Amino acid sequence: MARPILRLATRFTRRTRATAWAIAFACMVLVGAISLADGLANGVGSVANRIGSGPAVYIQGDELLASAIDSAALSIVPGDFVAMRAHAASLEINRLTLSVFVVALESYHDGIGTIAFPAGPRNVSLDVGLRKQIEAESGMPVAASGNVSLFGLHLTDLPILAPPPTRSELFPDNWAYVRADLLIAMNATQGGPVQAILATGPLDPAVVASLRLTRLETLGAIGFVRGSIAEVQSSLMLLALVIAAVIGLLVYAAMSLEVHARAREIATLRSLGASPAAVAGVYEAQAVVLALAGAILGSALGIVAAHAVVSFAPILGLPNLVILSPPTAAVLLALLISGVAAVLAGLVPSRRAAVLVRAKGADPS
Incomplete structure (x- = not known):
């Protein structure tokens, strides 16, 4: 008797194989989506940790270019x-006219400001990204001199220097750097005020209040992205419930049809x-094995699909912030919902198979 029963339990038909593939596809979607969502959360967290260790930025008002901090009051700011100073300007170089940000940095120590770069009073330093843009658009090396239009003035034949030796991680690489005294000399009213204060840590609240400063929350956008990712992860848990219901329906339909198709065989075994x-x-065991086989195959395909998405993102020009990790929780979730759904969905078909009567006239011996 054991051999016919074993043959009945291990025989998979075209119908059950198709059901296993359908379960595999559902689990692939679940595991792949959870892996990408968790990887994106890891990537955003890594970026937040790097930015969080950077400087604190203070401005007046809500916009950097509209900020105007009185430079005479900077002596009351303690520490380094x-x-x-940052202003929108027009740069003429290599027969190109580009809209650029002209920035001047002044280092303060114990209330005294010093300007170390650029060295010359009329020098203009172009950062790496801006130089690449100029070379790409003009098809020639960056010229040794250029013209700058700012504050309604047009300065010609300004010496063009190499990129600055150091740059804050908060700054983009397409800025042009000049000396602060050049901006003041061009227009003391517009070039004198400071647009932002960069400190290694939070400033004294009393100083912040007296200068009417507002801390520029560099982590605000990341916090918003984190919240959005958390919502996506919550939605994926709802997706898991939907997939569990789908797996249950698939298993129920497949096993019900199997019992109906094998009614004579089952009756003979009863006889x-x-x-x-x-x-x-x-x-019941066949339903569970069917679901778990599909879940295992789908989990493997989901992991492969997630890595493929991450690998092809840079090729398509998309930003890649995803840091994948072994999706242990996602795989366990797929196996759990598949197993539970199969157990519940297989109860009715297995009960129907159990109550089939013996074949008439059969001898149990």
């Missing part, structure tokens, strides 16, 4: 910090002495 419990156990 950098005063930044040969197979107990209702043995027949029910066979179909």
Whole structure:
């Protein structure tokens, strides 16, 4: 009796194989989506940790270019910090006219400001990204001199220098750097005020209040992205419930059709002495094996799909912030919902198989 029962339990038909592939596809979507969401959360967290260790930025008002901090009041700010002046300007170089940000940095120590770069009073330093843009658009090396239009003035034949030796991680690489005294000489009213203060840590609240400063929250956007990712992860848990219901329906339909198609075979086994419990156990086990096989295959495909998405993102020109980690929780979740759904969905078909009557006239011996 054991051999016919074993043959019945291990025989998978085209219908059950198709069901296993459908379960595999559902689990692939679940595991792949959870892996990408968790990887994006890891990537955003890594970026936040790097930015969080950077300087604190203070401005007046809500916009950097509209900020105007009185430079005469900077002497009351304790500790070391950098005063930044930033203005939109027009740069003429290599027969190109580009809109650029002209920035001047002044380092303060114990209330005294010093300007170390650029060295010359009329020098203009172009950062790496801006130089690459100029070379790409003009098709020639960056010229040794250029013209700058700012504050309604047009300065010609300004010496062009190499990129600054150091740059804050908060700054983009397409700025042009000049001396602060050049901006003041061009227009004391517009070039004198400071647009931002960069400190290694939070400033004294009393100083912040007296200068009417507002801390520029560099982590605000990342916090918003984190919240959005958390919402996506919560939605994926709802997706897991939907997939569990789909797996249950697939298993129920497949096993019900199997029981109907094998009614004579089951009746013959009953006639040969197979107990209702043995027949029910066979179909219940087959439902679970069917679901778990699909879940294992789908989990493997989901991991491969997630890595493929991460690998092809740079090729398509998309930013890649995803840091994948072994999706242990996602795989366990897929196996759990598949197993539970199969157990519940297989109860009714296995019960139907168990109550099939023996073939008429059969001898149990």
